[in-house]
Amino acid sequence: MIRTMPVIPEVETCIHCGLCLNQCPTYRLTHLETASPRGRIYLIEAASHGRLDVTSGVADHLYLCLACRACETACPSGVQYGRVAEAARDVLGPPGRPFQRAMVRFALRHLMPHPGRLRSVAAVIRFYQRSGLAALALRLLPRRLRRPAALLPEASTRFYTPEAEVLPAIGEPRARVAFLTGCAMSLFFAEINEATLRLLRRNGCEVVLPQNQACCGALNIHNGEVASARAMARRNVDAFPVDVDAILTNAAGCGAAMKEYGHLLGDDPDYRERAERFSTLVRDTGEFLAALGLRNSPKATDRVVTYQDPCHLAHGQGVRAQPRALLAALPGTTLREMVASDRCCGSAGIYNFLQPETSDALLAEKMEAIRATGASVVVAPNPGCMMQLRYGVRRFGVPVRVAHLMDLLDEAGA
Amino acid sequence: MIADSMSLAPRLETLLGGEWVTVGDTSRWAVDGVIPGIAVRPGDSEQVGAVLRLCGEAAAAVVPWGGGTAIEVGNPPRPPHVALLTDRLSGLVEHDAANLTVTVGAGMTLGALDGVISGQGQFFPLEPPFAERATAGGAVAVNLNGPRRAHCGSARDLVIGARAAQADGTLIKAGGKTVKNVAGYDMCKLFIGSLGTLGVLTELTLRLLPVPETSRTVAVWGDDPSDLLRLSGRVLESPLLPAAVVVVVDAVAAGALGRNASGLLVRATGFEAAVARQVRDVTAWAAQAALDAETLEGEAEGALWQAIRDFAWAGGGIAIRVTVPSGDVPAVFGRLRSALPASSGAVVHAASGTIWIHADPAGFTATALGAVREISAGYSGNVLVARAPRALKASGDVWAPGTPPRTLEIMRAIKQAFDPIGTLNPGRFVAGL
């Protein structure tokens, strides 16, 4: 695979200071410059200027990145590495060895954009899990495949299906919002979507659930499928109303991606302005509720909770304080911070399937950090993180409930 | 020796002028009983260099002299040798008060230095024994530090610039007058504590500190030094920032302080409120340990610290310095006590892990010294026999270094490169360097 790398202007902002190195989870594991943001930028820059061939080795280095964007938080020059990685990966195509890459490409191109097809796949997974085949598979599958099988979350007993296109506010209306039901959230975490909607409505939000909405496209953007991601973004821009106070999502990855639609469709004259308007409206549900303020006084539960910053919430959207403020509003709940709460848990979209070793190493560290807090609940408001952490608590035997922020708020009657 | 000095003396006289060269009547510059054939008093750096070159050509060793207060530190000199006195290099080059630095001739005594800088509310905190008479160059070359070492820094922290005359007569400078400087290697470090074996210091630039507004010392008296060491540990692990924490042990030490007991002395310096708090805390901790405490200030306090500073060197006797990691002081000290003759006294600088032992030569044998070394080595410490009767010194290297062989090779290579024919204090430093 020899390709030419175009010049990515964002790369020029890097001053090579290295302050990102030790904040990068893959650098911390390998201590290799090629596994650091600065190293990856250097590779891209060298390839763009003809000093380096774009070999499969280069692709491997660029795909070892979790796209967690911790480097963006660390970067004093404001390099938006997420965008750099997305642009470079779009040139490289999806990750993995040829067969794997074909599978990933197929899924990104032919499943992700189509909610119906996704639902069918999830149904198969649900059947597989409930029929006892899963337990059997975990024993019989070759070791290489056991892990991805174990990683699959327990599919919800039902999928989330909006009961109407507009759900009225309960009590005095305070805001009108649109909600992205999301693919992972509605297929694997239907209860959380339901909890989110209850919570929003109880807090005076009228919620619009656009029927034509699609997956946000984040996985495609991160895995070298920008063209299909653009199509999904356009579909959402078309589907969502903009005469709302906010466009909400309870998935950090989706929020980060949708806040970038303006950039993603920046070259599309028909969509650019609408996409920008769309992006300015996007909020994470936690971010939104913290600003709106909880209306009802929650009931007390004595417990210790720890909070895992989803990368695409903390690094991608700079949302750190708001979820914590909401937790602090729950009587009886003590928030005990874990070490490096904003370090990636190793989930990173489909990364845990593609880079199991790195993912596992990060998960092991994360589980230790969670265990050390003595918390009984770990809150991680993002489906990818929740899947990974649930796999982690099973595998490492950590007696902790993995919950979404919306779960706890809804349970407390907030 | 006579032949050498016969031919060397006239050349030195030509160089320096007859009045600055003494031949014959030189016994006052004897070191460990070895009398120099000639004593010279060069007037500037260039003359120091020229003396070294002439001596080198005549195969005469040179023993640099400052105030002579610590001239005994080191192995005995090898005759024939020339005593090079730095007393004429005693001028003030520059006191940049606003920069908190001073540049002085290496032969300026620390007493004279204090006279220069104290008027502007500054001081140089090295405080080696007999600081009034010790010269800046001598104190730095010998690297004996004082009670405030852990708080204010040692010679290696306080010397930021130097000029030195090398064995071939050329002059070099190291460092400068900025507190941070990484232009080239940190050559000052080579001249600190190397006993003049790589070059003769002719000028030094020193960091100064502002004289603290208030100083008081809590003296806690007790019969059992281990109680006092425990209390010193409490002080050192507390948030307090004492300027000095010293335990003086046994009759000899306490005698020098006029108290027939062991004592813990904690010096607090700085603003009144902070000093008062430290005094209050230490006094309270002493009371909790059922120990008597008193607070000293003014002249009494000054006299106390001077006595501690000079303790091992005052009067005759053997002076030994044991240095260990500060956390190991109580354990090391406990073991030393049982190994040392009852007549020995000790001053323990708890924060820097330095134990000065003063012993009566009559009761102190090579066996006792061997025991001290063994104890210290068990804690990765080191021992310097700073002053001792010739026989004891001659029984081996006064440092008896445990330097790893390859490290010693590098030291030898450095010495060889800086002083190929062995002019500079040959044989006197560690492992004969």
Added chain:
Amino acid sequence: MTLAPLIRRLQAIVGNAYALHRPEDLIVYEQDALMVSRHKPDLVVLPDTTQQVSEVVRAVRELGLPIVPRGAGTGLAGGAIPERGGVVVALTRMTRVHDIDPISKTAVVEAGLVNADLTAMLEPYGLFFAPDPGSQVAATIGGNVANNAGGPHCLAYGVTSNHVLGLEVVLADGTVTWVGSRALDEPGYDLTGILVGSEGTFGIVTKAIVRLLARREAVRTLLAIYDTMDAACEAASAVIASGIVPEALEIIDGMSMRAVNKTLQAGFPEDAEAALLIEVEGLAESVPVLIERIEAICHRQGARRIQTAATAQDRMGLWKGRKHAYGALGKLARRAIMLDVCAPRSHLARIMRQITEAGTRLNIQVANFFHAGDGNLHPNLLFEFDDNSPEYARVVATTEDIMWACIAVGGTITGEHGLGMEKREYLGWMNSDADIAAMKRVRDAFDPDGAMNPDKVFPTGRPVHGTIPSVRAAGGADR
């Protein structure tokens, strides 16, 4: 020469994953944080233990290749650039802490440990490692040792060399030895002292015995805002001259503060031309007295406004802002070069005026943020052209004028970044031939073949910037 046998041997020592030889693995080691030069190494090795370092050095030296030690590559003087090729030995995998002795306040750590990680690890003991270079979140202890790193809080606590008691070093012949010890006053020459700041030219430091300090019980931080740089400098000098040595005393100019504000909510004023960032630590009783006196001096020196950090978060914000200043310059110009020079603290205002004049004369924009308390200046030259353009000569000329101005008042051409490649040709401006010869003798005692990090520190006659340094006499050798 085919490297295949050496690659196999190195793979056997460190494992395949850590003996790098493919172009895409090597190319990222062309540079450190000095962006004006790049050279590709022949190979890169990342050993995990001292024993491996020793075996690697032996294997490489048998073939006569040079060795370039490397930490995190955050150095700003090009000290880790393999100008002659050879093998880069990166210590970044060696991150173990072998011993923390909270009573003696020492730790034994491996060279690849990141400075900030050490301090984080010491938190439960109430201890910290004092050197805090701007790069401390990434820079390794080994790199700090090689460059004798400084940082804002070195004003009161001293630079790296004041905090290193001993070192384990692998010499060019592969032998492993120790210098210094956990106890003070290790007999013999102070090889620890001379190794610190030797920029990897003596050997590869693999472990360090570091001194730790206890966290002070009280800390206060204030920002004094001035309308001119001149007034800010006079105020900094006045604080020091009054006999107060704060833990940190920094100056940041308006341009830099505004640049930082663009990327970070640091809390810097938008409307100031210069600010003093001052921090004092100590006993609860002394800190308020100090602050009061410093405030009085700052007011007397014409401060427009003084704000104190009310919360720990405010304080962290100010420091994060200060440490991000260099990076934030990326927002002001396409290229920035940070200089690192020192002047005696009594000459601050004068030197800053000369720096401004040099920038104006040569038409180069200069941003400043620096350690005013110890006279360590960091003029940042901002420009839009490439370093191979003819315009670049103006950058070099500005650099030279600034260095010369510092030398003239008894200062130095580098206070904490080192000479590396960047400034090696200027050593002769500071030092006489005899001084340099003496330094070389020390290097030769450690590494007679000049195998370790060759062509660093000493003048080579080959310019780094594509511009030959002006010939100026070693006037700095004398005051």
